[in-house]
Amino acid sequence: MVTRASRRSPACAWRCPKWSSRASRPTFRCIRSCCWTIRSCAAARRSITSSSGWTSANRPRDSRYAQRLSLQPPTRACCNVLEALSFDAAADAAQRWADALLDAGALSVDVADSHAGTPAETPLYAEPGGSGTPFWPVSRLTALFNTAVDAEAALASAAAGLDESVPVHRRATISDIDWVRKSQAQFEPIRVTEQMWIVPSWREPVDTRAINIVLDPGLAFGTGSHPTTLLCLRWLAANVERGASVLDYGCGSGILAIAAAKLSAGAVTGVDVDPLAIAASRANAEANGVAAEFCSPDALPVYAVDIVVANILANPLELLAPLLAGRVRAEGRIVLSGILEPQADRVAAAYARWFNIAPWGSADGWTALAGVRYTG
Known part of the structure; x- marks a missing residue:
């Protein structure tokens, strides 16, 4: 790419x-x-x-x-x-x-x-x-x-x-x-898993019984077509438990927070430094009929959650390691994406102090890391 x-x-x-x-x-x-x-x-x-x-x-x-x-x-x-x-x-x-x-x-x-x-x-x-x-x-x-x-x-x-x-x-x-019309024609429904689809608002759902995330392309990153987003969505689909608290750090379009909410998570919060991303996330959450909060990092209350998901890029993820680790409760989990396969080891090393972390999945040269927070 x-x-x-x-x-x-x-x-x-x-x-x-x-x-x-x-x-x-x-x-x-x-x-x-x-x-x-x-x-x-x-x-x-x-x-x-x-x-x-x-x-x-x-x-x-x-x-x-x-x-x-x-x-x-x-x-x-x-x-x-x-x-x-x-x-x-x-x-x-x-x-x-x-x-x-x-x-x-x-x-x-x-x-x-x-x-x-x-x-x-x-x-x-x-x-x-x-x-x-x-x-x-x-x-x-x-x-x-x-x-x-x-x-x-x-x-x-x-x-x-x-x-x-x-x-x-x-x-x-x-x-x-x-x-x-030409732009819309490029976007088809995206199958994430057997039970999850991403569907543009101008398309009919392929499977009305599945979890359908309604999302249109916009200024914020996260239409669901990129491998880094798909890896996070698939991890969430396999691991989110009912009532779990979730923090989507670097939420972009809000797609991961919306997915977590549709998967029956409890308190869901999305954070982004871009005001446009926050506005887009709020609009997308409303369009999907889910309850999720979106704010800037400065406005985020101090608390730890069950799951932190961060789909950003390798360098910012390394810099954010202490901050994100502090947001995960003991035995909570973290998912990191936006990492090229050659970068995976050094990003994992940045989090090894707090997490038992390892590659979870790869797609088209990108890797997602997943880890569990140590109790000590």
Whole structure:
């Protein structure tokens, strides 16, 4: 699985609070990021309907040309399509190109592995606590433009600002289609276990006798399709006892807390540092008709629970070990997910002081750890 770094211009920042200011542009989202608007490059990749061949623009780059390109890119009449330009850049140039394209009028810039889908593909995972933002040796940049902007001129303007030649690139036209319908068509009911399904609100349950978690894709992570979420759900389905108290730390969409409540847990609480996630979790819990509390870490009362589940990432899980251990009662249980298989040993070591912990299950290169709190 390969991470992608999508970057948005200030013009569309209002559509996603994750991109709230120009200052946030250096921020790169991990695999848990979501793009839900027509302005996302993810949508562009899925909706290319026609494209020309690769083109090369070897124009003279004298001072007059550079001065002309420093002006705003020329515009033309807007129509209901978008235009994408894609090209490859070295790792040390990818961020500079992304910034220059946004300054030249791009709605968003996506940075991906140029070799994705080939044996040369390189998985990269940026996560909290890591060192800097990783880039692929050869990165594929895709800039998305409104057709009111001359994309070719914008690319030339970006190149001039970087004192670079216009790169060999590819153009693609994106149709004006019903993006809501197209997005919804991608989400089918997900079978978690024999008796548990995740069902989008616009779909009918496959099995009305099963536990059906109604959940739509949104800004918060946790639609149930990712292996890390599925591992946690399967552990909960196999281990939650009636009346058990459950804490979902890093709740995202609230899916794990909702599942615990539907499995007849007692007091269920979800915690997240993102206010959007808390709001999404509350809305999802209401849609599912379950009672669960959601709050920020600062607002969480001091108490220990029967089960703590944390589906985050390896580095934060290591840092949170003392805090999460303190939230589990003696002989209570903890479940940790969001861990790549090579990271499992070091995460387990961070919790070994408090728990008898070991791998519980794996899927697609991800591992879930489960442990029991020592009594001492």
